[in-house]
Amino acid sequence: MKKLARNEKQQKVAFGSVEPWRGTMTRNYKSQHEIFQDFQIAVKFRLREEVPDTEYEKFYTALRKHDHWNLNEFRLEVAHNNRHHRPLVGLFLDVPLQANNENLIGARFVLLQHESGPEFFCSALDPQVQMALVAAGTWLGLKVLEKVHEKIIDKAMKGLWRGIRKRWPGFALRVQDPFLYVEIRTEKKGVMRIKLEDFTPTQLTCLVRQFRRIKHLSDVNQSCFGNKLFEPNDGSTE
Secondary structure, three states: OOOOOHHHHHHHHHHOOOHHHHHHOOOOOOOOHHHEEEEEEEEEEEEEEOHHHHHHHHHHHHHHHHHHOEEEEEEEEOOOOOOOOOOOOEEEEEEEEEEOOEEEEEEEEEEEOOOOEEEEEOOOOOOHHHHHHHOOOOOOHHHHHHHHHHHHHHHHHHHHHHHHHHHOOOOHHHHOOOEEEEEEOOEEEEEOOOOOHHHHHHHHHHHHHHHHOOOOOOOOHHHHHHOOOEEEOOOOOO
């Protein structure tokens, strides 16, 4: 068997290979509903115009080549919560982050490939469940773990947004942004939108921090989003 280089070893440990996540992070999700059981917050970037699969392939190629993201397709037909919509391609997405000890760690998302724009799912579970994000097999006290988890989520959200803005095909070449708005989705705590120009990744970090305490997204509209969230007025959550 080929001996892994040092960096390859670090990366393999980082991306979801730690025991607490094995049952969750390698599931072959069949539907949006199943994804929401493990990843409670979805962020959909709604495009002005629908795009073919080739645009996604350009996006994935750029992320792998320039940003070293790890993308792995897990299912070609993930059932949409709205049965009138066609099934979606589903991928696991690992955003590489630099830890304090200079090792690479990975924050994992799920990505669904809509014609109308990419949808990213992130987890808002208790940080004790998220130990694999911190370090392989390292036990930390709950308070310390919460702080580390928060920093990792903040870095991951910024890395995700930076990757979208830098690598979505033609983003920098267009007269206007290719996205109309950002839609924040949950299965049980509502769906709300924010204009692209009002959106920052720090808002999502704040939402993850507060998620277990709220009943609806509107509960953090002021504290996390500066009252910039608004209800969908067209009844559409594609």
